[in-house]
Amino acid sequence: MRLWPIKFEKIVSSGRALGKNCGKVVFCYGVLPGEVAEVKFVREKKDYIEAELVNVIEPSRFRILPKESHYLSCSPWQTIDYKYQIRLKADIIEEGIFQTVRKDIKLDSFYKAYNIYGYRTKIEYRLENTCSKLKYAFYKRGTKDLVLLENGCKLVDDKVNYIAYSFLDYLNSLDVGKEALEKIVFRKSTNGQVLGIIYLKNKIDIDIVMVPEIEDLAGLIVIADNNKKVYGRDFIEQDLLGTKIKYGYDCFFQNNIELFSKALEIVRNEINNVGKIVDLYSGVGSIGLSLRDSASKVYLVESFKNSYLYSVKNIRSLNANNVISIFSSSERVSEDILKESDVVILDPPRDGIKKIVLDKLLKILPEKIVYLSCNPVTLGRDLSFLLKKYSLKKIYGFDFFPNTVHAEVLAFLEK
Numbered sequence: 323m324r325l326w327p328i329k330f331e332k333i334v335s336s337g338r339a340l341g342k343n344c345g346k347v348v349f350c351y352g353v354l355p356g357e358v359a360e361v362k363f364v365r366e367k368k369d370y371i372e373a374e375l376v377n378v379i380e381p382s383r384f385r386i387l388p389k390e391s392h393y394l395s396c397s398p399w400q401t402i403d404y405k406y407q408i409r410l411k412a413d414i415i416e417e418g419i420f421q422t423v424r425k426d427i428k429l430d431s432f433y434k435a436y437n438i439y440g441y442r443t444k445i446e447y448r449l450e451n452t453c454s455k456l457k458y459a460f461y462k463r464g465t466k467d468l469v470l471l472e473n474g475c476k477l478v479d480d481k482v483n484y485i486a487y488s489f490l491d492y493l494n495s496l497d498v499g500k501e502a503l504e505k506i507v508f509r510k511s512t513n514g515q516v517l518g519i520i521y522l523k524n525k526i527d528i529d530i531v532m533v534p535e536i537e538d539l540a541g542l543i544v545i546a547d548n549n550k551k552v553y554g555r556d557f558i559e560q561d562l563l564g565t566k567i568k569y570g571y572d573c574f575f576q577n578n579i580e581l582f583s584k585a586l587e588i589v590r591n592e593i594n595n596v597g598k599i600v601d602l603y604s605g606v607g608s609i610g611l612s613l614r615d616s617a618s619k620v621y622l623v624e625s626f627k628n629s630y631l632y633s634v635k636n637i638r639s640l641n642a643n644n645v646i647s648i649f650s651s652s653e654r655v656s657e658d659i660l661k662e663s664d665v666v667i668l669d670p671p672r673d674g675i676k677k678i679v680l681d682k683l684l685k686i687l688p689e690k691i692v693y694l695s696c697n698p699v700t701l702g703r704d705l706s707f708l709l710k711k712y713s714l715k716k717i718y719g720f721d722f723f724p725n726t727v728h729a730e731v732l733a734f735l736e737k
């Protein structure tokens with residue numbers, strides 16, 4: 323196996339460091355800008371090479387020791403000093419937007435995380451058998467190989483890991499093999515309730531007769547094919563700026579509650595006393611419901627059935643009589659819903675907004691658009707359309723995912 327010493331220039335939006343070998347681009351996780359590292363080439367493509375880090379020859383002064391041996395699987399930036407992470411992320415956001423907007427857009431502020439570990443509300447563990455015992459594992463980044471975990475992961479708090487391992491002991495006492503198990507997901511609210519969700523490979527054949535006696539394990543959901551068994555509860559209740567929002571075990575929910583609440587607070591301060599708000603990609607209603615007192619009418623639009631159903635439950639339990647939820651994709655939502663809206667909220671998945679939705683917005687022209695994005699590259703692409711008719715009033719970055727390359731961006735647009 324040949325090893326290559328390479329100087330890496332910067333980190334790109336995928337989170338990998340970029341260097342060059344004889345003029346050809348080399349990407350590698352775990353290397354910092356300015357470092358010289360010995361790497362192993364694992365995949366050679368037409369335009370670039372993917373490499374694996376073997377040894378850092380000239381370390382950056384911002385390099386620190388990772389807290390976990392499996393850090394490359396869950397959070398490759400554990401080796402980067404936090405203050406430097408923030409600088410890198412602000413640059414990555416601005417560069418990501420520049421790629422398509424072709425204008426220098428500077429963030430008005432970048433909000434760093436309150437906690438750089440233990441912040442996630444959701445974690446997904448794979449399983450492996452060693453010495454006839456089940457162990458938790460993650461995928462090795464970019465592969466289907468498993469990396470064993472001895473103590474869970476520090477991206478979730480001690481309580482989640484304690485519950486996860488108590489539950490693993492329980493599964494080991496039932497003598498369940500990994501052949502039966504696809505993955506186990508844990509989700510939690512900030513008040514400490516935890517759900518365990520077990521995905522089986524085939525039909526439900528584990529004899530789990532009851533939720534094991536584990537403090538704060540509020541519910542256990544066993545899923546196989548299209549069957550589901552629920553022990554205890556199958557939803558979580560989360561307080562967001564004083565609004566209690568319920569979401570199902572399989573619904574999208576934000577991972578970093580503290581910083582998401584900060585973003586919501588900023589949106590609430592900007593959007594006041596308006597007529598109609600349409601919250602596209604609304605999930606269970608976290609944003610739209612938090613704005614129910616700021617508008618006379620709020621419409622939620624969501625395409626995932628269970629999230630839509632929870633948005634209806636949330637509307638009822640909050641007595642939010644001015645909020646209506648619509649089960650539809652944003653692409654198919656009727657123009658009657660969008661027209662005469664004062665504010666449209668956009669919080670799409672990483673792929674961003676489909677052209678058909680952007681075209682509708684540019685036709686209907688709501689007064690304001692609030693865009694919360696988890697991908698600066700697709701945000702930039704979508705802004706390059708929206709900026710034909712809108713101007714960018716404010717743009718903020720948030721470190722929802724410390725120790726990873728990911729960042730959230732909140733943009734306010736006005737006609």
Ligand SMILES: C[S@@+](CC[C@H](N)C(=O)[O-])C[C@H]1O[C@@H](n2cnc3c(N)ncnc32)[C@H](O)[C@@H]1O
Nearest residue numbers: 574603604605608624625626651652669670671
């Ligand atoms: C990033 S999440 C945001 C959810 C919500 N705003 C929140 O903060 O919890 C994106 C949501 O859009 C939904 N979604 C995905 N594609 C959609 C589409 N084409 N139309 C409507 N909703 C969609 C997903 O199910 C998910 O709930």
